[in-house]
Amino acid sequence: MTAKKFNPMPLNTYDLDRSIAEFFSSSGTSATREQCDEFARRAFGGGVHPVPLQGMASYTVTAGSNKVVQFREQSNSLDEGTVALARAAHPEVVASCTFHGLIGGLPSDPEAKASALAIYSMDNLQGNNYVYIRGSLAESLPLQLATVKSLVRFFAQSWLSGRPTDPAQVSTTVNECTAMFRYLSDNLPTRFKPYITQIRGILPMLRSGEHPVVLTHGDLNEMNILVDPANGNITGVVDWAEASFQPFGFALYALDNTLGRMGPDGWEYFDNADYLRDEFWCNFSRLVGDLSESKMESIRLARVAGLLIRYGTAYDRGFGRMVGIRDPSDASLRYLDALLSA
Template sequence: MPNIIYTLDNAINRFFSEGGASSSKIQCDEFAYRMYGGQVRPVDIQGSSSYTVIAGPSGNKIVQFREPAAMLDMDMLALAKDIHGDVVPSCSELGHIGDPNGSQLAIYEMDRLPGANYITVRPSLKRNQQLNTINSLASFFAQAWQRGTPAESPLVDRSAIRAQCYSRFNHLADALPERFAPAVAETQAALPALFDEDYPLVLTHGDLNEMNMLVNPSSGEITGIIDWPDASILPFGFTLYALENVLGSMGSGGWKWFDNAEDLRNSFWRAFRGQTGLSESQTRLTELAGKAGILMRYGTAYDSGFPGMIGTRDPKSTARREKLQRAELAKVRKHVAN
């Protein structure tokens, strides 16, 4: 498979040419300039279903233009802000742009968080900085465990969430190659415990990858968690693949772990258990939830639309995401074999 080379210009051109938006980059830039002034410039790493710029005299605002199928759930974002505080950007809806009879883009304004995308600073982080990333990631997950999601929240429908997850893993059991069958069976066996009332259902970021974590390049500490359109309520731990993703990197020769990856992994669990007081049995269950999340995130084509799957997107958006995801699927093998 040929390598997928990311460039900023290609990402922006692809969004406006393939997304079917009835507005242009120039129109979006002009809107951001009229609203906030300053130099309007695209962020270095663009999402596949949005166009994002920095604006304002001091470059303190983010303006994001999102496809109709990728709009933000403001209730989910408010919950994320309540749980995680300053690492989640404040956000406001600003309406739409484009032909009312066409495919308009939804407009959002956010405070610009400090830091750089983890994927860009990862090669330069020293061991002590890597440890700071790990410890702040442990704190992020500890917040989710400790705060959970109130059972009375309108966002929580335990029976519906359970039905969707069971359906999703039934699909995985049929769709994945035979070599993944033991991992799927193991996670299916754990589902009853993960949906027990004693195990927390929590706000779950839908795509906690290396591009959606911001870190301080000097310290390595996480300063922001961005891109929340796919957030949902799931058993705790379904995004623990984020831990594995910060313990190595994908290159032309495949995935390569840091030489201190195991020490960093152990540091994460020490910090997490120290903040939450998890028992050995609870820790084992969260590890199984992490394996379940890996299979859900990397084991199917993005938003393939099988019965019970949470959310589907339009074919053009799906096709773009699937091109990127083919490079990610190798991560299934590296994670679930452990």
């Protein structure tokens, strides 16, 4: 289990070309943007255009009539099997993925090969990155409600169909959670310790099978969710590189991010946040079946654990894993202070 990449990005200062240039200069790859564009053009034809919002560990373009081509650092590669599992659980919003080998570096040179980028293609899902249109959606309750109901379907699909078939995987997840909770307790600022004590209560529920372990998107942030601005429906969930089997609820920070946003003066929930949260859980219960108080409590604990891991730990793209607790002055801890009290 790794901590997730989290990089609060002021969109009003985002520069697409600078972001792409920084990726190629900082990733250590021997491939160039021009080589990547040429591969996409040769393989799929048509015009090649960078997508409006680039990832931290990849360069992504559209090509041909309906293709997305992504060039990823090998430390952050996609697993076709995992993507297939995600597509089986969420067929409406996950695109199939095809690996096309490496670009940059010579196969005979191990050091150069390691700096090459992995190439993937997938169908181009429609919609805008949610982070770009959250403000406009917030002006319309019907649009907000459509987004929340789409998110309900996504989480209900995880609950019902995204579970591992191997009991050993559940055991592995429990052991990873135990180690992560201990690490958080030893290293997070003191004010978060009561929450860490609480989340340990989920461990017996995981061991007994009362709380499900499910396939979980490892970075379900506002940039990886695509939404149709005309109707508010979620049209895509992208970037499954960090997906793994985790306790259900570890990614519920995605719900918080549909109910509010971080502003210059701190976290702000939208006016309809309470109503939308109630609608989420009413619809979720309708889709998965009535939930007992103990199950709702375990989901609450899982949400808190997911928040602590996501916003309380740091991620190193070179190592491809969590490397330590965030600095106490890190602005990301503002999210913890705000969302843990929600």
